[in-house]
Amino acid sequence: MSALTGVLYAALVAYLGGWYTGRWSGNFALLLFILTAVTLLYWLAERYYFAPARRAAAEALVANDAKRREQLAAQGIARVDGDIEPARQQILQQPWWLDWTAGLFPVILAVFLLRSFLFEPFKIPSGSMVPTLLVGDLILVNKFHYGIRLPVLNKKIIANNDVKRGDVMVFRYPEDPSTDFIKRVAGIPGDEISYVNQKLYVNGQAVPVQSQGNFYDEDGRVYRQRFLEKLGEKEHQILVQPDAQRFFRADRADGPFPFHENCRYTLEGVTCKVPAGHYFMLGDNRDNSRDSRFWGFVPDENIVGRAFLVWMNFGNLKRVGTFFD
Incomplete structure (x- = not known):
């Protein structure tokens, strides 16, 4: 998914670059609609697939650590080194390609609705x-x-x-x-x-x-x-x-x-x-x-x-x- 997201961002930059240099005419309303739709797909995937998967992996890490500590305690080892909290936080952390897609969806949606139905700026x-x-x-x-x-x-x-x-x-x-x-x-x-x-x-x-x-x-x-x-x-x-x-x-x-x-x-x-x-x-x-x-x-x-x-x-x-x- 990170590679796909990189390709999408490259296409966006190429489109905006060609628009800015006059190689083709841009359609900002269409571009904003596409950005809203794409980021919505990422947001849904994050909410219903990626985030639950990360939480499940983090819970599995905590459960395995607790099980290990129980086994060591049964062997008379009461003090166990190692703090898994940094690893847990790293598992829960949103990757960059979700942060720059799903994370932007609420902002892009607000701009899309505001520009489409309420007010639009012009120069x-x-x-x-x-x-x-x-x-x-x-x-x-x-x-x-x-x-x-x-x-x-x-x-x-x-x-x-x-x-x-x-x-x-x-x-x-x-x-x-x-x-x-x-x-x-x-x-x-x-x-x-x-x-x-x-x-x-x-x-x-x-x-x-x-x-x-x-x-x-x-x-x-x-x-x-x-x-x-x-x-x-x-x-x-x-x-x-x-x-x-x-x-x-x-x-x-x-x-x-x-x-x-x-x-x-x-x-x-x-x-x-x-x-x-x-x-x-x-x-x-x-x-x-x-x-x-x-x-x-x-x-x-x-x-x-x-x-x-x-x-x-x-x-x-x-x-x-x-x-x-």
């Missing part, structure tokens, strides 16, 4: 959601807000809150489901969304905005106009760059996106009818975000959860504890 890698989220923000995502989903399969089994316009949502990127994206929900099923001349319209009505002055976008190293936008029930800030290009086109690498016929592209912008079970996503940094204007709609089965809290930013500690919607 913001780009400036598409500035000024709401900055590069380097470490955020928490509520995994049960939109319903309980099976790990790995991501199939909803218990419904909860509906997706609302204005929610900041993490989802699996439609072009590459192994990658998680974060954007703001602009359109829900049945909505007609237009982004024309840098203005957002929902079902023919312009989304209210108020000018908030300029904002220095450190990611793009430019000043952009900042606005307070009310999309849905709550307000949030967005950035707009007046001199940015206003022409959008579908540019998915894998060809036309599903329901592409629901969208009309013009020199002024794009208008899309959101199909059932799908959502239209936009970045708050409107001219520095590759979102539904380019790659289409997000299906419901791609939803990961609703982002709500910045729990750490090592480059800007003032961001810690920032709640957002």
Whole structure:
């Protein structure tokens, strides 16, 4: 078993190494599920086979020692040298390959349950959601807000809150489901969304905005106009760059996106009818975000959860504890 465990750890290191160096894409949810299953098998084997076997061997050692002492006592030898306690403790000691598998099962199980059904951490890698989220923000995502989903399969089994316009949502990127994206929900099923001349319209009505002055976008190293936008029930800030290009086109690498016929592209912008079970996503940094204007709609089965809290930013500690919607 020690050799098998060594092989499993070698495979894990090779997988993580290839993932880190970019040789292949990793699936952390699947990896965590496999680790939970494997360590569970070791934990069960330890509880019902290996640990009882060690205890039986230790008891046999004690019984043999007692029998030997009785035999010597019968021969008139009352004082017997030798303490078997160190040997007994060595027999009872868990070997390394069980300590690093069965011993880790409770921890891995707790992480698996917490990440799968409650909260999951993410790091913001780009400036598409500035000024709401900055590069380097470490955020928490509520995994049960939109319903309980099976790990790995991501199939909803218990419904909860509906997706609302204005929610900041993490989802699996439609072009590459192994990658998680974060954007703001602009359109829900049945909505007609237009982004024309840098203005957002929902079902023919312009989304209210108020000018908030300029904002220095450190990611793009430019000043952009900042606005307070009310999309849905709550307000949030967005950035707009007046001199940015206003022409959008579908540019998915894998060809036309599903329901592409629901969208009309013009020199002024794009208008899309959101199909059932799908959502239209936009970045708050409107001219520095590759979102539904380019790659289409997000299906419901791609939803990961609703982002709500910045729990750490090592480059800007003032961001810690920032709640957002």
